[in-house]
Amino acid sequence: DHPILVWSFFFGLVLASTWFVSKDIRKWDWKTVLSYIVGIAVAFYITVATPAETPSNLFFIFLCGAIAICAMILPGISGSFILVLLGKYFYIMEAVKTFNIPVMLVFICGAAIGITSFSRVLSFALRRFHDITISVLAGFMLGSLNKVWPWKETIETYTDSHGIVKPLVEANIMPNELVWEAVGLMILGYAIVYFLEKLSMKTAK
Incomplete structure (x- = not known):
């Protein structure tokens, strides 16, 4: 019922999280900068890509489960x-x-194998290529801000199982309403992440 205000709050949360994740990069060089840019580009492309027409055989459903669950453990990318x-x-x-x-069993099997395999890959990457991996993840988060931009215009819709029309494809537009309220919620979201991060650092010490 209040999409602009909700997205504004999430925008602040993601923006602050991007900043704190980026601070974990120990050394900025051409590799980390390039990785950061690649992460931004991939996440941005995902947010603007048009839904595809794909097969419905069980093998592809298995792949969908594996890919979608991997997205769930990456910041800034939604599995759904x-x-x-x-x-x-x-x-x-x-x-x-x-x-x-x-269909449900094949999808679940794909998700189970995907999460167990990808989590190992991600863990290995963090151990061996810490700064590059963090750069890519931070880039994902920054690039995903395009998806949580509060002001949008609906281009294409779909009707859900309850007969409710919902947006499927949206385009970002310039702020046109509830600007100050939205900015306030962005600041609030940023402040909450900042406070929690400082609290966790103090607790760790």
């Missing part, structure tokens, strides 16, 4: 949004609604 881009969000939701056991 990845499913939308893969053209399988509504397909999976319909499978859950109709209790389509084969």
Whole structure:
């Protein structure tokens, strides 16, 4: 009911989180800068990509589960949004609604294998290539700000299972309403993350 205000709050949260994650980069050089830019570009592309028409065979459903769950442990990228881009969000939701056991089991297996495999890869990358990995993750977060920009214009809609029309494709526009309220909530979101980060640092000491 209040999308501009909610997105504004999240914008502040993500912006502050990006700053604190970036502070974990020990040394800035051409590798970390390039990794940061790549992370921004990939996340930005994901937020503006158009949902694709894709097959519905079980092998592809398995891949969708593996890819979507990996996105869930990366900052700035939504697993459900990845499913939308893969053209399988509504397909999976319909499978859950109709209790389509084969599709659900294949998707769950893909998610289980994806999360166990990718978490190991991410852990290895953080140990061996700490600064580059953090740079990419921070870039993901900064690039994702395009998705949580509060002011949007709906370009394409869809009707959910309850008959409610919802936005599917949106475009960002310049601030046109509730500007001061939105700015205030952005600051509040930033301040909450800042406070929690300082509190955790004090506790750690």
